[in-house]
Amino acid sequence: LTPIFAGENIYNSELNLYDPNLNKLYSVQFKNFPSIKFDLIDLKKCQNTYEQIIKLKEDLFAGLCLDPVSKLEVFDSKGVIYDHVQFNSFSTKAGLKMQAYLAFNSDLNLLIAASYKTGYIAAYNLNSKHLFLKWELLLTPIITKKSDNRLVLDPERNKSGFSEIKFSNNKIFALYKGMYLKDEKGRTKEALPQNILVISLKGD
Numbered sequence: 001l002t003p004i005f006a007g008e009n010i011y012n013s014e015l016n017l018y019d020p021n022l023n024k025l026y027s028v029q030f031k032n033f034p035s036i037k038f039d040l041i042d043l044k045k046c047q048n049t050y051e052q053i054i055k056l057k058e059d060l061f062a063g064l065c066l067d068p069v070s071k072l073e074v075f076d077s078k079g080v081i082y083d084h085v086q087f088n089s090f091s092t093k094a095g096l097k098m099q100a101y102l103a104f105n106s107d108l109n110l111l112i113a114a115s116y117k118t119g120y121i122a123a124y125n126l127n128s129k130h131l132f133l134k135w136e137l138l139l140t141p142i143i144t145k146k147s148d149n150r151l152v153l154d155p156e157r158n159k160s161g162f163s164e165i166k167f168s169n170n171k172i173f174a175l176y177k178g179m180y181l182k183d184e185k186g187r188t189k190e191a192l193p194q195n196i197l198v199i200s201l202k203g204d
Helices: none
Strands: 005-010 014-019 024-029 037-042 052-057 059-067 073-074 081-086 100-106 110-115 120-127 130-138 143-146 151-153 164-166 171-176 195-200
Touching: 024 052, 052 100, 059 100, 073 110, 100 164, 110 164, 120 171, 130 164
Parallel strands: 005 052
Antiparallel strands: 005 014, 014 024, 024 037, 052 059, 059 073, 073 081, 100 110, 110 120, 120 130, 143 151, 164 171, 171 195
16 A cells, blocks of 8 residues: 555654555654655554554654544554544444544644545544544535445435645635535546635634
């Protein structure tokens, strides 16, 4: 698997990449460019392999775990789990897995989880290694159906969600698709996000 984006720190010129296949986090710092600092953080002591990881602080991470239920875990490289939270709107849909984009602002101590395949987005405050739900929004209904005795998103009636999150001092900018899932199949350019949603830190 190709390593996936795992957060950035613009003040430290740091870029983080996560390899879910090897369960390793790669941290690259460009602060003293052209000299580049490269760190490898082995997460094999962690109990889970994560769909997505974001670096919160030094040796503190948030990971999206899909098995057995979709939840966020806060942990360190030694595998110590400090907190875990389930997604409220998704917990009512038994067996439905949430694939999400994670973004973190260290100045605000604010973590955003935004679903790729639905219009669900939630904000969490980080306080002393614990996550507290600040707000959550559901832009479109989550419509499911049964397939092979399991619950899946209905591609005919369910709209896709978010692909990227950025912060300013008092706003959150979210790239949002809002297309029916069935219309994304086989498309490339047409399936790119067409909307930028501007959300206040209060979730308005």
